[in-house]
Amino acid sequence: VxxxxxxxxxxxxxxxxxxxxxxxxxxxxxxxxxxxxxxxxxxxxxxxxxxxxxxxxxxxxxxxxxxxxxxxxxxxxxxxxxxxxxxxxxxxxxxxxxxxxxxxxxxxxxxxxxxxxxxxxxxxxxxxxxxxxxxxxxxxxxxxxxxxxxxxxxxxxxxxxxxxxxxxxxxxxxxxxxxxxxxxxSSGDKDSQNVEAHFKIKQNDSVFYSMDRLAKAVGTKGVHVVDARSPHEFSGRIKMNKRGGHVPGAVNMPHSLFLNDDGTLKSDEALKEFARHAGLPKPKSCKPIVSYCQSGARATIPAFALSKIGYTIGVYDASMSEWANAKDTLLISNK
Missing domain, CATH: 3.40.250.10 (Rhodanese-like domain)
Structure with a gap:
């Protein structure tokens, strides 16, 4: 089964x-x-x-x-x-x-x-x-x-x-x-194949952004947008889709910069300084942050790190694999 x-x-x-x-x-x-x-x-x-x-x-x-x-x-x-x-x-x-x-x-x-x-x-x-x-x-x-x-x-x-x-x-x-x-x-529990349902989901739409939702939020300036890709992807110099560049208003915070060399997360103090340097307001006065990357994996590192220091986060899951291959989405290229 x-x-x-x-x-x-x-x-x-x-x-x-x-x-x-x-x-x-x-x-x-x-x-x-x-x-x-x-x-x-x-x-x-x-x-x-x-x-x-x-x-x-x-x-x-x-x-x-x-x-x-x-x-x-x-x-x-x-x-x-x-x-x-x-x-x-x-x-x-x-x-x-x-x-x-x-x-x-x-x-x-x-x-x-x-x-x-x-x-x-x-x-x-x-x-x-x-x-x-x-x-x-x-x-x-x-x-x-x-x-x-x-x-x-x-x-x-x-x-x-x-x-x-x-x-x-x-x-x-x-x-x-x-x-x-x-x-x-093993000859353990004879009922082991009868999986009991002890895990129940509760849909949380606040952390999930579709292309339409992000486009509307960007249009009304209702969010801060974080691009977790490399600087060359952000600028459009490296193009992995039909079009290169970044979402209008996005700030580039490469996912690797949230981590120490040994793979551990940077300290809260270092994360706060990184956020400040990127131009993000302090958490209490900041609009929701939406992060994206190429396919939705790298974007979850800034989402996790910024959430840890008090920011409200969301992830544009389809990311640039959708946005940069659509015909009518806005892109900024700095190459």
Whole structure:
């Protein structure tokens, strides 16, 4: 059932990943990839000791996770691509049976609420969990997951520095494939294929911008617009679409400048200075900020970082892959 669900649901279009995604969905249907599936009875016996310090503005440290990873209410979510997940994961890590971009097949926006809810339930998540997301790249797939959860009404945290920092510090790792196969052939819970729905979405349209919504907001100067691409993409010198340039009124805040060299998020003080330097008002007097990039991934890094220091954010999900290929949208080119 899970395989057929995934075969006919949005998947990544890269041929080499197709089979891996289908296998992952089959394995995920057995149960969540966790050795902690001991049932609600045991969970009631184990005190939840991480509520108070769970999230500092949506960010948790590797030290915090090491201390709390065995808490049954903490769920670690791997936002890496399937091959990386199967190769090496953090202990007890789960993964959504969706493409890393969280976009549907032949779609340039995040999957529907029904699809997202189904994937979250298949992974064994619930609304009461303290979900910590990480990835193995440069944080953008983790922040994209953070934004998608926010889009559907659930706040999650990101592991600062992600997989790379965890590994550098000697953190324990597990084989995702070994974990998956162990779960598949174990003689555990006989009802493991009956996935209970404990995760419910609540649509949050405030953080999602379509092309029409952004165009109207730009026309009325109702938002501040942040372009998370490189300076050459922003100016139009590098053109990845039919037309080059940026949305009128946008300020260029490249996604990489929100991060330190080790992949951790810059300090609140540094982020505030970056925002000030870009010309953004202080959060209390600032209109909503809408970020975009080429395809909606990089844009979630400034969205996350600016949200952390108090700004109201949104993401133009289709980004320049839609805007710069449309005929009647305005573009400013500085090349």
């Amino acid at each position: 899970a395989a057929s669900f995934y075969l006919f649901s949005p998947i990544t279009t890269h041929p080499s990943l197709h089979l891996a995604n289908v296998v992952f969905a089959m394995l995920a249907s057995v149960r969540t990839f966790t050795s902690r599936g001991t049932g609600s009875f045991v969970q009631r016996l184990i005190p939840t000791y991480s509520i108070r310090l769970f999230s500092q503005g949506g960010l948790v440290t590797t030290d915090w996770l090491r201390e709390n990873i065995e808490d049954p209410s903490v769920k670690v979510l791997d936002a890496s691509r399937v091959p990386m997940f199967l190769h090496s994961t953090l202990p007890h890590a789960l993964r959504l049976s969706l493409p890393g971009s969280l976009k549907g097949q032949d779609s340039n926006v995040v999957v529907s609420g029904d699809e997202f809810e189904a994937a979250a339930n298949l992974a064994g998540l619930s609304n009461s969990d303290k979900i910590v997301v990480y990835d193995s790249s440069v944080t953008m797939t983790a922040t994209r997951h953070w934004w998608a959860f926010k889009r559907y009404g659930v706040d999650v945290a990101i592991l600062d520095g992600g997989w790379k920092k965890w590994v550098r510090e000697g953190g324990k790792m597990e084989s995702g494939m070994k974990k998956a196969l162990s779960s598949l052939f």
